[in-house]
Amino acid sequence: MARRGAYAKGVAKREEILESALEVIAREGYRGASVKELAEAVGLSQAGLLHYFDSKDELFAAILRKRDEVDARRFGDLDADPSLDRIREGFVGIVRHNAEVPGLVQLFSRQAVEAGDPEHPAHAYFVERSAALRATIVAAIERRQEEGGLTDAVDPETLARVIQAVADGMQLQWLQDPGVDMAAAVDAVFVLLGVEKQVGPAGFEPTTSTV
Amino acid sequence: MARRGAYAKGVAKREEILESALEVIAREGYRGASVKELAEAVGLSQAGLLHYFDSKDELFAAILRKRDEVDARRFGDLDADPSLDRIREGFVGIVRHNAEVPGLVQLFSRQAVEAGDPEHPAHAYFVERSAALRATIVAAIERRQEEGGLTDAVDPETLARVIQAVADGMQLQWLQDPGVDMAAAVDAVFVLLGVEKQVGPAGFEPTTSTV
């Protein structure tokens, strides 16, 4: 990386745009979030911003990737310790945090629907993200099953999909009624799985409760 | 109902429009489904169609209600026998059927996101539908819990939300990859709950099948 000056500047500007967009959407909600609005937030015209991204959809796909990058920094990488306890912690933590940024939840869900078309610029993002997450969960489930602490009535792959589905599905419910506790529902799945709260090596506090 | 001729005709036209729209979307996918396209499918101009609905969003909300009506006729009303077994049957059946009508799944999911705004014409639809479905599931869960056949580690309300979330969340996964088995994942939740497949008193056949 870090090539010529002009190129590096372009990359930096891109990052600046993405960070600004993330902030605007998180703060003011997705509400129409037009390219024009996002452009003005960084002091550019609509056409000026689109100089850095091929289209509106490309822009939003990049925003989602950026968000994952930021979240990973904030919540740590789940792959580090692929135990179900760790995944439970991570999942519930992220979900709880999402309740603070409605605009991003809306953006994510909306794009998830639109990106169903394989031609959509964000399609690869969702497929890859989903597969990576699922692989992590599957690994943790298999480990736990070997230890004998988890039912094998359902295969790990399906179980992982169920966990992902609950997280995504609760977002839809929450968009309708921000009063519902997404985190509690996600946590409940782990309770059903018999993943008991354990004081891990690091001594986690209870993540659920409240509300 | 059935007032004056002219009025009745308007109602009939509405129904005709909705049935046509449902068919077009189920068959050709949601893909942009503009008011214009739907209008032409019933031999109307765009403005002609919007004479029967206040706006595009009102139209789509009506389409979703119509769809529920059709599904209820086809799969029976879940409230009739509010047992978990029955709910399992009904849920899995509908989900399996949904895999045949991608356009409707896309329409539903998309509207679910957009209707987060309380001002959105479909907001009430989603809130009411969700609450009604949840009430049915909660009743069945409570009944089963009293019979002692179900964990009470998670409260019924949350459990019901989890079941709904899995169904909705699996749709999002399926939109990305139509190869995934939505029905299997939904069914898995009931397996986790220990709801064994039983031949109910009435001896239900799999409502699913045929597809």
Added chain:
DNA sequence: GTCTATACTCGGATAGAC
């Protein structure tokens, strides 16, 4: 009551000047 035609708005895309 029901429709056609038309016109207005807005967001996104694109060409070309600087």
Added chain:
DNA sequence: GTCTATCCGAGTATAGAC
């Protein structure tokens, strides 16, 4: 690299024919 100008498609609103 960034702008202005322009175009296009979709949704909405309305005038008025039938």
